Amino acid sequence: MDDVAAHAGVSRALVSLVMRDSPRVSDHSRKKVLASANELGYRPNAWARNLASGQTNTIGVMLNDLHNPYFTELAEGVAATAAENGMEVLITSGWQRESGEHAAIDTLLNLRTDGIVIGAARFSGEVFDEVAQQLPAVAVANFQRPDSMDTVCNDEAHGAELVVEHLTSLGHDRIAHIDAGNAPGAPERRRGFMSAMSERGLAPIVFEGDFNEHAGRDAAEQLMRLKQPPTAIFAANDLSATGVLAHLRSIDARVPEDVAVVGYDDTLLAGLGTLSLTTVHQPRQLFGQRATELLLERIKGRTAAKHELIQPRLVVRSSTGPAPT
Amino acid sequence: MDDVAAHAGVSRALVSLVMRDSPRVSDHSRKKVLASANELGYRPNAWARNLASGQTNTIGVMLNDLHNPYFTELAEGVAATAAENGMEVLITSGWQRESGEHAAIDTLLNLRTDGIVIGAARFSGEVFDEVAQQLPAVAVANFQRPDSMDTVCNDEAHGAELVVEHLTSLGHDRIAHIDAGNAPGAPERRRGFMSAMSERGLAPIVFEGDFNEHAGRDAAEQLMRLKQPPTAIFAANDLSATGVLAHLRSIDARVPEDVAVVGYDDTLLAGLGTLSLTTVHQPRQLFGQRATELLLERIKGRTAAKHELIQPRLVVRSSTGPAPT
DNA sequence: CAGAAAATGTAGAGCGCTCTATACACGCGC
DNA sequence: GCGCGTGTATAGAGCGCTCTACATTTTCTG
Numbered sequence: 001m002d003d004v005a006a007h008a009g010v011s012r013a014l015v016s017l018v019m020r021d022s023p024r025v026s027d028h029s030r031k032k033v034l035a036s037a038n039e040l041g042y043r044p045n046a047w048a049r050n051l052a053s054g055q056t057n058t059i060g061v062m063l064n065d066l067h068n069p070y071f072t073e074l075a076e077g078v079a080a081t082a083a084e085n086g087m088e089v090l091i092t093s094g095w096q097r098e099s100g101e102h103a104a105i106d107t108l109l110n111l112r113t114d115g116i117v118i119g120a121a122r123f124s125g126e127v128f129d130e131v132a133q134q135l136p137a138v139a140v141a142n143f144q145r146p147d148s149m150d151t152v153c154n155d156e157a158h159g160a161e162l163v164v165e166h167l168t169s170l171g172h173d174r175i176a177h178i179d180a181g182n183a184p185g186a187p188e189r190r191r192g193f194m195s196a197m198s199e200r201g202l203a204p205i206v207f208e209g210d211f212n213e214h215a216g217r218d219a220a221e222q223l224m225r226l227k228q229p230p231t232a233i234f235a236a237n238d239l240s241a242t243g244v245l246a247h248l249r250s251i252d253a254r255v256p257e258d259v260a261v262v263g264y265d266d267t268l269l270a271g272l273g274t275l276s277l278t279t280v281h282q283p284r285q286l287f288g289q290r291a292t293e294l295l296l297e298r299i300k301g302r303t304a305a306k307h308e309l310i311q312p313r314l315v316v317r318s319s320t321g322p323a324p325t
Numbered sequence: 326m327d328d329v330a331a332h333a334g335v336s337r338a339l340v341s342l343v344m345r346d347s348p349r350v351s352d353h354s355r356k357k358v359l360a361s362a363n364e365l366g367y368r369p370n371a372w373a374r375n376l377a378s379g380q381t382n383t384i385g386v387m388l389n390d391l392h393n394p395y396f397t398e399l400a401e402g403v404a405a406t407a408a409e410n411g412m413e414v415l416i417t418s419g420w421q422r423e424s425g426e427h428a429a430i431d432t433l434l435n436l437r438t439d440g441i442v443i444g445a446a447r448f449s450g451e452v453f454d455e456v457a458q459q460l461p462a463v464a465v466a467n468f469q470r471p472d473s474m475d476t477v478c479n480d481e482a483h484g485a486e487l488v489v490e491h492l493t494s495l496g497h498d499r500i501a502h503i504d505a506g507n508a509p510g511a512p513e514r515r516r517g518f519m520s521a522m523s524e525r526g527l528a529p530i531v532f533e534g535d536f537n538e539h540a541g542r543d544a545a546e547q548l549m550r551l552k553q554p555p556t557a558i559f560a561a562n563d564l565s566a567t568g569v570l571a572h573l574r575s576i577d578a579r580v581p582e583d584v585a586v587v588g589y590d591d592t593l594l595a596g597l598g599t600l601s602l603t604t605v606h607q608p609r610q611l612f613g614q615r616a617t618e619l620l621l622e623r624i625k626g627r628t629a630a631k632h633e634l635i636q637p638r639l640v641v642r643s644s645t646g647p648a649p650t
Numbered sequence: 651c652a653g654a655a656a657a658t659g660t661a662g663a664g665c666g667c668t669c670t671a672t673a674c675a676c677g678c679g680c
Numbered sequence: 681g682c683g684c685g686t687g688t689a690t691a692g693a694g695c696g697c698t699c700t701a702c703a704t705t706t707t708c709t710g
Contacts, residue, residue, distance in 0.1 A: 001696065011660045016698060026658060043459070046435040047381075048696035051372040051665050066397040066416075075391060079420055088432050091391075091416040095404055107413050110371040134368070213597060246598045272538060273571045274599070326666065336690045341668060351688065373666035376695050 001042070008036035019044050050112075058088045059295065060108035063119045064101060066093045069267060070284055071119045074140055077288020078117050085296060087114070098122050109134055115295040117288070118142070118149075136298035138291045143188065150294040150306045152287050156185050157192030159280040159312040163234050163262050164196035166278070166314055171323035172232040172260060173202055178209035178219040178244070180236035186211070189264065193234060209236050216243025224251060224259075231259060231323045238263035238270045241277055245319070256321035266315050278320040282312045326367070333361035344369050375437075383413045384620065385433035385441045389426060391418045394592060395609055396444045399465055402613020403442050410621060412439070423447050434459055440620040442613070443467070443474075461623035463616045468513065475619040475631045477612050481510050482517030484605040484637040488559050488587050489521035491603070491639055496648035497557040497585060498527055503534035503544040503569070505561035511536070514589065518559060534561050541568025549576060549584075556584060556648045563588035563595045566602055570644070581646035591640050603645040607637045 001019075005012040010029060017025050018033040025033075036042075050056045059082050063071040079089045092108055094101030101122055108116050115136040118128075125146050131137050132148035140152045160177075167175050177193045180186035190206060197204035207223060209215040216235050220243065223230055235241035241263035245255060253259050263270050266281035290308055297306075326344075330337045335354060342350050343358040350358075361367075375381045384407050388396040404414045417433055419426030426447055433441050440461040443453075450471050456462050457473035465477045485502075492500050502518045505511035515531060522529035532548060534540040541560050545568065548555055560566035566588030570580060578584050588595050591606035615633055622631075 012696095013660055013662095013698085014658090017659085020698085024658065029658080041459075043434060045376070045437060045696055046432075047372045047376040047437070048665090049698075051370070051376050051667085052696075052698040054665070054698085056372075066391065066400060067394060069392060072391040072397070075418070076420060079418065083428075088428075089417070090432070091418065092414070093400070093404065093416065095401060103408075103413075107371075107415070110368060112370060112372070134366075217598065242597055242599060249599065269594070269597075272567055272594075273542065274567060274574065337666095338668085338690055338692095339688085342689085345668085349688065354688080370666055373695090374668075376697085377666075377668040379668085379695070 001044070003040055004033065004036045004042045007040060008033045056111070056113050057086070058090055058111075058113045059292065060111060060113035060116045061089055061091045061119065062101070062104045062108055062116060063091060063093045064122065065096045067096075070141070070265075070282075073284035074117075074119050074288045074291070077285035078292050079288070080285070081289045081292035085292075094122075102127075105131060115299050117291050117295060136295055138295045138298070140287050140291050141184065143184070145307055147305050150291075150298065150308075152291045152294065152308045152310060154185075154282045154287070155309045155311050156188035157195070159264065159282070159314075160189045160192030160234070161196040162280060162312065162314040163264075164193060164200070166316065166320065167232045167234070167260060167262070167323075168200055168202070170232075170260065170320065171325075173323070174205070174228060174230040175202065175232045175234060176205040176207060176223050176230035177234045178207050178216060178223075178236055178240055180209055180211045180215070180240070183211050183236075186236060189236065205230060209240055211237050211239060213239050213243035213246070216240035217247045218243075220244040220247035224248070224253065229259075232262070232320070233259060234262045235264065237265045238267045238277060238279055241279070241319075242269055242275060245275060245277075255319050258324060260320040260323070262320060270315070270317065276317040276319055278317045279315050280312045281315045283310060286310060326369070328365055329358065329361045329367045332365060333358045381436070381438050382411070383415055383436075383438045384617065385436060385438035386414055386416045386444065387426070387429045387433055387441060388416060388418045388444045389447065390421045392421075395466070395590070395607075398609035399442075399444050399613045399616070402610035403617045404613070405610070406614045406617035410617075419447075427452075430456060440624050442616050442620060461620055463619045463623070465612050465616050466509065468509070470632055472630050475616075475623065475633075477616045477619065477633045477635060479510075479607045479612070480634045480636050481513035482520070484589065484607070484639075485514045485517030485559070486521040487605060487637065487639040488589075489518060489525070491641065491645065492557045492559070492585060492587070492648075493525055493527070495557075495585070495645065496650075498648070499530070499553060499555040500527065500557045500559060501530040501532060501548050501555035502559045503532050503541060503548075503561055503565055505534055505536045505540070505565070508536050508561075511561060514561065530555060534565055536562050536564060538564050538568035538571070541565035542572045543568070545569040545572035549573070549578065554584070557587070557645070558584060559587045560589065562590045563592045563602060563604055566604070566644075567594055567600060570600060570602075580644050583649060585645040585648070587645060595640070595642065601642040601644055603642045604640050605637045606640045608635060611635055 001015050005015045018030050061075050061078050082089045092104035094104045118139045128146035129148040138150040145151050179190045194204040207219040209219045233244050235244050244261050263277045263279035266279045270277035270279040326340050330340045343355050386400050386403050407414050417429035419429045443464045453471035454473040463475040504515045519529040532544040534544045558569050560569050569586050588602045588604035591604045595602035595604040
């Protein structure tokens, strides 16, 4: 910076003002400085800048798992909203290990970004509290709702209810749900399914499963061996639904004529022509947007915790149809 | 840091040594300082540390697109190798826009991370040169091979050759390739296919396509309307192959008895029981590992550019079988 | 055309750390 | 008792920037 100042024949302070786009600089000086900077290949040092200014203009995003589209779309929403507000985004990932998550959050805390978005749920409540105590933070898709930070969640239960509503309106009454045990989000989906069914006076059939294809296939096999097999199967997620479809195809059951199948998440899979799966869509980018907005409020000084619930919507494709009569 | 020093009754320099795990500190002092730091909730400020030390102990990873598993697995490989070497990883994404890529790389350059891994290919050669001039850098999956930085590429052509070899060994001789125009990697796959075919004295059939399901379906439709339809179809990637499968199913052609189908990339899709696609697997984590290793060499002072080619391997599943006689 | 207000530029004290040089204490051999 | 090496601790000068307070110049106003 000193070199640029000398080259342009001005003070270091002026160069600093130019680099920060201050309006307090005349056009003439600005051009002169910019030209010198360009000529010398000068680029402000972020570490020095942030140290001196005490702020980073950066939002840290800590993701549990980069492979999961859920989190990457969340990050995309954060990035878009951050960009609108002139902030940058730095991402760290826990690579699916809890130790990794701790390292990732530590990196961000050491960096003292202006705020942190946490897209992961493996931490215990105390960790959330500890993080929140150090920096403005908001957790996404975390069902613990720590009161020390804001949260943004999808209304899983409502998604399940939408499915039940859709299927019953098509005349289905023997509806089975293949769940995913205690995996994140699964208990909420199960509860939503069960209460939506009982509200309609229907007996909820729940089979144990998981968030993968194999589990879907196994559960479907058991379900179709029942004396009265269900006319509709609501799988834990799209992948699990894929397993269900595979089994149904193997026993020559027609979809949706004999059995209707519903997934959850609206992943790439669901949209494939071969599967064309009715599923529940979550506006995942919106999660990132709301999270960032809440974070910006926090950065500006709000302290009371806010908890938001985002509503999913049903995407009807050709894996569901009227119940067989 | 001053507070911790005062609390522990030592100098600031000693606290600094303790925080950096220096061996030059007695056990007694170390414990005392650590206890004080813990009590006061002290956490070293990364900005100040990096500014003063002139190094960041951090590798920056710039990805074109976080949604693409290709890049996220690359990043995972980088993270793993970086961790082994005691370095941290910070990720920025270009969100599929060129302007985004520039912002992402600028963030990293301003941060002056110890090195940069670039997992994106939209830049012009000059941008690569400019980046390489400022920081040690390595580009992955970039087919331009700028001589200013190291590169790690997958040997796409070889992957295509593996496919041809597999199919011809099964007796296929009318093999069609659905390509993906000039999308990254596609020209290399096409060239590999064509040369492998001609080497074996076979006429390469190439149809225009893209890296998506729709293109695969359209091309398959045209291919199967030929007077002599191919007995094997090698799609541009798994997604495109999914489209091929969908069309074949719609015209009741059996896979692999009537037509063999091969994808590329070995994504989640290929492994699904319903599709069970023979495909080409790329060791994507290995890319990240090699990239990081090259980068560490650069950081240590190597200046001559290295270009590595990583070999893919064929994963045979049930979408390929002996050619119909 | 004086005087105030606005516009523009500058000096210099930090920001929170690292790192070189140096100090001090201790035990060793001669 | 001296010099020496070894193990620990410290002082203090930066790292490259920002920001407050102030200086200087230009413009506006009656």
